[in-house]
Amino acid sequence: MTMNKIEATTADAYKLIHDGVLALARAERQGIRIDLEYCEKKKHHLTRQINRLQKKIQDTKFYRRWEHIYGAKTNVYSNHQLSNLLYRHMKIEPMKTTVTGRGSTDEEALNRIDVPELKLILQMRKLSKVRDTYLDAFTREQHDGYIHPSFNLHTVRTFRSSSDRPNFQNIPIRDKESMRICRRALLPRPGHQLMEMDFSALEVHIAACYCKDPVLIHYLKDKNSDMHLDMAKQIFMFDELDRKIPIHAVLRQAAKNGFVFPQFYGDYYGNNSLYLSDWVKLPQEGRWKKGMGLLLPDGDYTSDHFINHGIKSFDDFTEHLKQVEDDFWNRRFKAYHKWRLNQVNQYRKKGYLKMFTGFTCSGTMRRNEIMNYPIQGSAFHCLLFTFIRLDEIMREEKWDSKLIGQIHDCIVVDAHPDEIDHVEETARKIIKEELPAKWKWIIIPLDISVDRYEVDSPWVIK
DNA sequence: GGAACTCGCCAC
DNA sequence: AAACGTGGCGAGTTCC
Numbered sequence: 302m303t304m305n306k307i308e309a310t311t312a313d314a315y316k317l318i319h320d321g322v323l324a325l326a327r328a329e330r331q332g333i334r335i336d337l338e339y340c341e342k343k344k345h346h347l348t349r350q351i352n353r354l355q356k357k358i359q360d361t362k363f364y365r366r367w368e369h370i371y372g373a374k375t376n377v378y379s380n381h382q383l384s385n386l387l388y389r390h391m392k393i394e395p396m397k398t399t400v401t402g403r404g405s406t407d408e409e410a411l412n413r414i415d416v417p418e419l420k421l422i423l424q425m426r427k428l429s430k431v432r433d434t435y436l437d438a439f440t441r442e443q444h445d446g447y448i449h450p451s452f453n454l455h456t457v458r459t460f461r462s463s464s465d466r467p468n469f470q471n472i473p474i475r476d477k478e479s480m481r482i483c484r485r486a487l488l489p490r491p492g493h494q495l496m497e498m499d500f501s502a503l504e505v506h507i508a509a510c511y512c513k514d515p516v517l518i519h520y521l522k523d524k525n526s527d528m529h530l531d532m533a534k535q536i537f538m539f540d541e542l543d544r545k546i547p548i549h550a551v552l553r554q555a556a557k558n559g560f561v562f563p564q565f566y567g568d569y570y571g572n573n574s575l576y577l578s579d580w581v582k583l584p585q586e587g588r589w590k591k592g593m594g595l596l597l598p599d600g601d602y603t604s605d606h607f608i609n610h611g612i613k614s615f616d617d618f619t620e621h622l623k624q625v626e627d628d629f630w631n632r633r634f635k636a637y638h639k640w641r642l643n644q645v646n647q648y649r650k651k652g653y654l655k656m657f658t659g660f661t662c663s664g665t666m667r668r669n670e671i672m673n674y675p676i677q678g679s680a681f682h683c684l685l686f687t688f689i690r691l692d693e694i695m696r697e698e699k700w701d702s703k704l705i706g707q708i709h710d711c712i713v714v715d716a717h718p719d720e721i722d723h724v725e726e727t728a729r730k731i732i733k734e735e736l737p738a739k740w741k742w743i744i745i746p747l748d749i750s751v752d753r754y755e756v757d758s759p760w761v762i763k
Numbered sequence: 764g765g766a767a768c769t770c771g772c773c774a775c
Numbered sequence: 776a777a778a779c780g781t782g783g784c785g786a787g788t789t790c791c
Binding site for chain 3: 567
């Protein structure tokens with residue numbers, strides 16, 4: 302068989318890293334402006350809130366029981382102590398254990414225990430996370446009002462990037478309150494505005510480039526098709542769903558986060574079943590009774606709907622998802638499945654994996670790692686190339702706008718308002734023209750979505 | 764008193 | 776048979 306010469310070499314990979322390091326170093330030197338005064342004020346404010354919560358906890362019977370065991374060593378931040386208190390002294394059955402076999406005290410576990418004081422502990426954890434991991438890091442790492450996060454290209458097994466001091470790649474966004482508090486601290490330069498350019502579903506597009514699964518390609522190319530909605534129909538057994546209707550969109554979201562993505566990462570129906578039954582608020586033991594769970598599009602409760610379709614318990618639901626999974630890989634995405642099996646076989650034969658971008662993954666890998674590394678790495682390399690080219694053009698054309706960071710599939714720009722349209726156009730051109738010209742293996746058009754923040758306003762989503 | 768580990772939790 | 780990929784980081788704990 303003749304080699305289809307679309308794959309890059311190790312030398313190409315080296316060049317990408319070399320150019321990438323330089324481009325990222327320039328972004329590091331620019332830095333991100335922070336609102337120091339806000340950070341200090343907010344830290345004080347959070348400290349007062351945390352202290353109030355701590356006092357409230359210390360005023361309870363629960364705390365006195367804790368103190369009875371640990372005396373002067375009692376510490377409400379100690380999960381070790383909390384675990385002993387709940388699972389040894391109070392003899393509560395742990396819902397799950399940590400890797401070392403202790404009863405877990407994470408958010409999910411605490412939420413299942415009917416002790417009101419645990420809500421206060423969780424609230425304290427959330428506030429101290431924001432204060433200690435983010436605001437405190439910003440003020441500690443800042444110099445003249447700018448932080449300069451490092452972007453590393455030499456630390457990650459998949460040849461993705463990482464970021465540290467401070468980590469720019471894990472600033473809260475999902476939780477609205479944490480997002481507001483942390484991102485309020487990050488500002489554009491005076492007269493500028495922040496903008497983000499996100500690749501849309503980048504990893505899935507790259508996965509499709511690797512496996513060339515016609516069904517997956519169709520889902521990505523055809524705007525009228527919707528993979529997550531189709532999976533929601535199958536999982537929740539509806540003939541028709543419309544993503545524009547809120548409750549339908551909720552089921553779509555559940556299918557996406559509770560089935561499709563985990564499956565792509567190598568998860569299996571057993572975990573999907575736990576996640577999804579929890580999502581629709583149905584119990585994981587016993588027979589389901591009428592009137593349980595969320596209200597569904599057809600006006601029935603989830604349990605009624607499922608019972609009508611022959612699913613009468615959590616075990617039935619798990620069995621259903623087992624069939625959905627089987628259909629997912631052996632019918633719907635059978636070419637993707639075949640590619641995954643082939644990846645594993647190739648690795649077993651050769652002892653390493655080669656990415657389309659020229660990188661070699663070697664060392665011992667588990668099955669899921671084998672299937673994920675090339676996709677994750679190559680996806681990031683699309684971003685890195687775009688970042689390098691933007692940086693070059695920015696310097697050539699002497700933009701006042703500055704690249705300031707990158708979050709795996711998203712580029713963050715501190716943009717001058719007069720240039721912002723041009724920045725976006727330039728990025729689109731790179732992605733639509735240069736990238737597929739450089740890498741012929743990109744057989745599905747990539748796209749970006751752009752978010753613009755207001756002039757002189759922080760990085761807060763309305 | 765510091766290194767290494769555990770746990771939890773933030774992002775993609 | 777088993778079963779979710781990649782990171783960084785802070786606080787608590789344990790080890791030396």
